[in-house]
Amino acid sequence: MSAVVSLTTLLDARQVWRGRAPEVPVGDQPTGWRALDAVLPAGGWPESSLSEILLPADGVGELCLVLPTLARLTQAQRPVVIVAPPYAPCVAGWRQHGVDMRWVEIVDAAEKDVLWATEQCLRSGSCAAVLAWPHHADDRALRRLQVAAVSGQALAFVFRDRSHLSNASPAALRLELEAPPRPQIWVRKCRGGAVPAQAISLPRVVH
Amino acid sequence: MLWACIYLPHLALDGILRRRPTAGPLVLVDGPVNARTIVSANDAARGAGLHVGQRLSAAQALLAQFDALPYDRASVGRWHRFLAAVAYRYSAEVSLLPQAIVLEVSKSMSLFGPWPRLESMVRADFTDLGFRHRMAAAPTAHAAHILTTVSDGQAVLSRDTLRHALQRVPIAKSRLPANAIAALPSMGIRTLGQVMALPRDGLRRRFGAELLAALDRLTGDLPPGLALYRPPDRxxxxxxxxxxxxxxxxxxxxxxxxxxxxxxxxxxxxxxxxxxxxxxxxxxxxxxxxxxxxxxxxxxxxxxxxxxxxxxxxxxxxxxxxxxxxxxxxLPAFVPAGRDLFDERPAHALPIEQLRERLRARLGDGAVYRLGSTPDPRPERAQRAATQDDGPIEPHPRPTWLLRRPIPLRGGNPIILAGPERVETGWWDGGEVCRDYYVIETSLGQEAWAFCAPDEQTGWMIHGWFA
Structure with missing residues (x-):
């Protein structure tokens, strides 16, 4: 083995894996929360991907997290679909956050149809964002949603109970919300970047 | 003028076969009960020796097992009109002839392309629907009709060549008045060309003006005199x-x-x-x-x-x-959804309207909706399913989740963050409410929109969450 191969030819031939993660393109889907945008690798929501939001209970600020995004999308006249929400969205409250309700479609689905409806919406390619509250979503179901979000180029948000945190998830981004009295967000997984060590505090809207 | 004719020799049989794809022998029978005769037979039946015009009893002697269905005139008429409606796509002038549809296509060709292309489009439509057919084109409707009975795919595009094309058509297939068809062959006249060469005066004396009119319609000297087909509104x-x-x-x-x-x-x-x-x-x-x-x-x-x-x-x-x-x-007018030339959405994208239909088809008609606000100040009635949403933005704090029915607050005393906002209305329609709404923080730290009786601040009922 006397042949000497220069390092650059080896690298150019792409036979050596260099252990560097692919660059995450900086997307243009800001969350509307400056502190959160600053720590996320894409500078906002991962584009055309699934984001999972884990909650201790309903009504702990999960909508505040996504409403700026929904306001931005609906004002650009792009449809947003809400699948099987736990409560009725309050029109007056959403409008106070700047959401144009003419572009918000609400889908009432029985428990067994939630995942199907969500996947249909994501795959259609005509929705800018799809929010879903599935009850029983396993790893395979979430992977389907992730694939559907990629093929339909839509933002997918799945709201689940915090107990699912220990299970692996194919979502590109996992956020965990902590309930008041210390409302804050933990980034539990973000594709293309290191997970920040600290929680981000979520300032509540002053009434 | 250029007329296309679509001749449907097996209309009755095809109408049955298309919903009953069968390989076995099948015949259609007609006539009085004691003398049923075969009027149409499929390939398998013909292969076994059955033929049109045969008595059903004779057929039963030839073949032990075959299906015999009654010839249904009403259903044949329905299929005939249905196919005319299909052909209406290609021309505004469509008429029905016995076992055939004729349509005027000289103007259609500027839209659909020259005759060979138009012909293949019409043929593809009819083949997809499962109807066997023969086609021909000629400058007059009746000539096109006759050409289809003689051969398939013949196209005579000018009136000069029409006379020549009709020359060799046998009298039996010429669709002239019945008395002429019966009498002419016995006079030694066997083709249309021979009839047209005869002196008109003598023809009229022998067969009446009807024969001359039929000949003139063939060559285009008389207008075709056909009733135009109009597709029904249902x-x-x-x-x-x-x-x-x-x-x-x-x-x-x-x-x-x-x-x-x-x-x-x-x-x-x-x-x-x-x-x-x-x-x-x-x-x-x-x-x-x-x-x-x-x-x-x-x-x-x-x-x-x-x-x-x-x-x-x-x-x-x-x-x-x-x-x-x-x-x-x-059956309203249909406007295809327009798409932007520089649309960035994926090519296989499904428009939002069709997505909603798909969801409705599985989840139910009322499962997909949008919400809009109403002028009613009562929170229960302040929103409803609507496609429009306008009006001023509510100045008082409103939650993001609205509970379908208020629930009592459990646990310790809440902290009042904002309020009260008094809602006192509805006395005119029986749904009177009189409540003070507050934004409160529960002992668990959740922010809620709750109400209680005026000036009481006890007996809290939660009506929404500031999620």
Missing amino acids: FDLRIELLHEVENQSALIFPVRRMIDDLAAYLAGRDGGVQRFVLRLEHREGRFTDVPVGLLTPERDGALLFEFTRGRLDHVTLPEPVLALRLIARD
Whole structure:
């Protein structure tokens, strides 16, 4: 083995894996929360991907997290679909956050149809964002949603109970919300970047 | 003028075969009960020696096992008119001739292209629908009709060549008045060319003016004198199933056929359908209706079938189904959805309207909606399903989740963050409310929108969450 191969030819031939993660393109889907945008690798929501939001209970600020995004999308006249929400969205409250309700479609689905409806919406390619509250979503179901979000180029948000945190998830981004009295967000997984060590505090809207 | 003729030699048989793909011998019989004769036979039956005009008893002596169905004049007429509606797509001047459809295509060719291309489009349509046919084109409608009975695919594009093309047509196929067809061959006159060479004066004396008029219509010296076909404003298609069906999945194939027919009809009419009913007919006149309602007119066969199938899946059949009927009365104009030339969405994207239809088909008609605000200040009635949303933005704090019915607050005393806002209204319609609304923080730290009786601050009822 006397042949000497220069390092650059080896690298150019792409036979050596260099252990560097692919660059995450900086997307243009800001969350509307400056502190959160600053720590996320894409500078906002991962584009055309699934984001999972884990909650201790309903009504702990999960909508505040996504409403700026929904306001931005609906004002650009792009449809947003809400699948099987736990409560009725309050029109007056959403409008106070700047959401144009003419572009918000609400889908009432029985428990067994939630995942199907969500996947249909994501795959259609005509929705800018799809929010879903599935009850029983396993790893395979979430992977389907992730694939559907990629093929339909839509933002997918799945709201689940915090107990699912220990299970692996194919979502590109996992956020965990902590309930008041210390409302804050933990980034539990973000594709293309290191997970920040600290929680981000979520300032509540002053009434 | 250029007329195309679509000759349908097996109209009655094809109408049955297309919903009954059978390989075995099948014949259609007609005539009085004691003297039934075969009027149409499929390939398998002809191969076994049965032929048109044969007595049914003779056929039964030849072949032990075959299906004999009665020739149904009404259904033949329905298929004939249905196919005219399909052909209406290609021309505004469509007429019905015996076993044939003629359409004037000289103007259509500037839209659809020259005759060979137009011919192949029409042929593809008819083949897809399952009707065997022969086609010809000629400068007059009657000449085109005769040419189809002689050969398939003949195109005579100018009047100069028409006379020549008609020369060799035998009298038996010339569709002249019956007395002429009976008498001319015995006079040694066997082709149309020979008839046209005879002195007109003598022909009129012998056969009357009718024969001359028929000849003139053939050559175009007289206008064709045909009644134009107008497609009806409603679609009504009924097919009888060959046996009683108790399982929904056995209905899928005939329903698919019917929906395809509806789509072909809509394409011919350049319209869409917004509402139709699929009627499942049971014994003794009982029936089950499966209504299909769409948000916007559609005409694509695959989409309509998908929506219909979604609704059919929810139906439980109370009794066996004998026949299916598709009735569409609401046939509005159809405007295809426009797409931007520089649209960045994926190429296979489904428009939002069709997505909503797909969801509605499976989840129910009321499952997909938008919310809009109303001028009513009562929170229960401040919003409803609507497509429009306008009006001023509420100045007082409003939650993001609204509970469908208020729930009592449990746990310790809440901290009041904002309020009160008094809502006192509704005395005129019986739904009177008098409440003080507050934004509170519960002992668990959640922010809620709650109300209590005026000036009391106890007995809290939570009506929404600031999520």
